[in-house]
Amino acid sequence: MIEVIVFVEGQTEEKFIKLLVAPALNHLQLYVKPQLLNTSRDSKGGALSFERLKMNARNTLRQYNTAILTTLIDLYALDTSFPEFEKAKLCPDVYSRVEHLEIALHTALVNAVECRPERFIAYIQPYEFEGLLFSDVATLSQVEPDWTRSLSQLEQVYNKFETPEHINDGYDTKPSKRLEKLLNPKYKKTRHGPLAAKKITLEVIERECPHFKTWMDQLRALAK
Numbered sequence: 001m002i003e004v005i006v007f008v009e010g011q012t013e014e015k016f017i018k019l020l021v022a023p024a025l026n027h028l029q030l031y032v033k034p035q036l037l038n039t040s041r042d043s044k045g046g047a048l049s050f051e052r053l054k055m056n057a058r059n060t061l062r063q064y065n066t067a068i069l070t071t072l073i074d075l076y077a078l079d080t081s082f083p084e085f086e087k088a089k090l091c092p093d094v095y096s097r098v099e100h101l102e103i104a105l106h107t108a109l110v111n112a113v114e115c116r117p118e119r120f121i122a123y124i125q126p127y128e129f130e131g132l133l134f135s136d137v138a139t140l141s142q143v144e145p146d147w148t149r150s151l152s153q154l155e156q157v158y159n160k161f162e163t164p165e166h167i168n169d170g171y172d173t174k175p176s177k178r179l180e181k182l183l184n185p186k187y188k189k190t191r192h193g194p195l196a197a198k199k200i201t202l203e204v205i206e207r208e209c210p211h212f213k214t215w216m217d218q219l220r221a222l223a224k
Contacts, residue, residue: 001029001030001031002029002030002031002068002222002223003031003033003064003066003067003068004025004030004031004032004033004067004068004069004070004219004222005033005034005035005060005064005067005068005069005070006021006032006033006034006035006070006071006072007034007035007037007053007056007057007060007069007070007071007072007073008034008035008036008037008071008072008073009036009037009048009072009073009074010036010189010190011036011190012129012189012190012193012194013034013072013129014034014036015190015193015194016072016129016193016194016197017032017033017034017072018034019194019197019198020194020197020198020202021202021216021219022034024202024216025219025220025223028220028222028223029223030219030220030222030223032219034072035056035060037052037053037056048073048079049079049081050079050081050082050083050105050108051081053071053109054109054112054113057069057109057112057113057115057120058112058113061113061115061119061120067119068118068119068120068121068222069119069120069121070120070121070122070123070215070218070219071105071121071122071123071124072123072125072129073123073124073125074124074125074127074128074129075094075097075098075101075124075125075126075127075128076127076128076168076174078101078124082101082104082105083101083104083105083107083108084100084101084103084104085101087100087104088100088101088104094126094127094165094166094168095126095165095210095211097126098124098125098126098211101122101124102122102123102124103122105122105124106120106121106122109122121215121218121219123215123218125165125211125212126165126166126168126211127165127166127167127168127174127175128168128174128175128176129175129176129193130174130175130176130178130179130189130193131164131165131166131167131168131175131209132164132165132197132200132205132209132212133164133175133179133193133196133197133200134154134157134158134164134167134175134208135164135200135204135205135207135208135209136200136204136208137151137154137155137157137158138151139196139199139200139204140154140196140199140200141154142199143192143195143196143199144183144185144192146184146185147183147184149184150182150183150184153182154182157178157182163208163209163210164208164209165209165210165211165212176189179192202216
């Protein structure tokens, strides 16, 4: 059994790992466990700096000396302290940007923590977790009975972008904000996010979201 620890920023992502990702990889003898990151000495969740990530990574890799560490953090509102942040903004599209950031993050963290490179997999979700929920807006609209009224608007958003991972133009148009505006009763991140993802299924999410699939394939490859 290979232990894989996933650093997450919030309870929504924590539940997502527990409900979907961990069960999907268990048959490969991969024990996947989310760990909510400390953002200060006595606080969890919220904004995450690179320094705080290094501290958590160093402590975790020392405590679990055979575990693999990975991340599930959002590109949206990523702290400017992350390696190559400014250079990555010059990349022509969202996929090249996150790949640039992931390579820089992997190099910087491995050097800072002094761990073997294969013990850390850097993953940054473009643009945020809620983008994954646009993988199947018909199923998403069925999570709450009244959400079906918003299906056509959800479809308009889906059809406007190359993939669900491309959905974002700013604070008012990021995936989570779109859901909050379009859905009634209002979208509640920690309640509806994991529930919707489970209904949509990992299979559909991976089919619609190439960058997320790449991460899942990296995790599966650990079993080989």
